[in-house]
Amino acid sequence: MFRRPIGRGEEGQCQGHAVRRGVASGRVGDDCVLAAPTRATDLAGLPPAFIECCSAEVFRDEDVAYASGLWAAGSQAELPVWPGGFHGCDQLAPTPGSPRT
Structure with a gap:
């Protein structure tokens, strides 16, 4: 794989x-x-993963399934699920120094 x-x-x-x-x-x-x-069907031996998604994310179920597969294979994964967010919502927040801050 x-x-x-x-x-x-x-x-x-x-x-x-x-x-x-x-x-x-x-x-x-x-x-x-x-x-x-x-x-992938074989997730054994993969390095630790950081997978983040939002509760209203279109890929949420896929992200959760991937993290679950990693855990089942003995790999480490961190999976924060941000409440109320949607795909790309983090791109809407103003960055420090931008005209919108």
């Missing part, structure tokens, strides 16, 4: 921006576990 070495250029080799470009272009299937880790 995550740790399997994959040769250069093969479907499934994907990290960060390369994942998004590959999925968008159709070169990487949208079932790639690196594009969406919740699709």
Whole structure:
């Protein structure tokens, strides 16, 4: 799954921006576990994860399922669920020094 070495250029080799470009272009299937880790079936041995979501988040259930899978596999995960928030609500808060503060 995550740790399997994959040769250069093969479907499934994907990290960060390369994942998004590959999925968008159709070169990487949208079932790639690196594009969406919740699709992985083997979560054992992964490093600690910080997963945060809001209670009205569209991805909340997926985030909770991923954290639960990590815990079941013996990995560490921190999962704060912020009450009342929605996807992207943290981007609406003014930053220090901005004209809105």
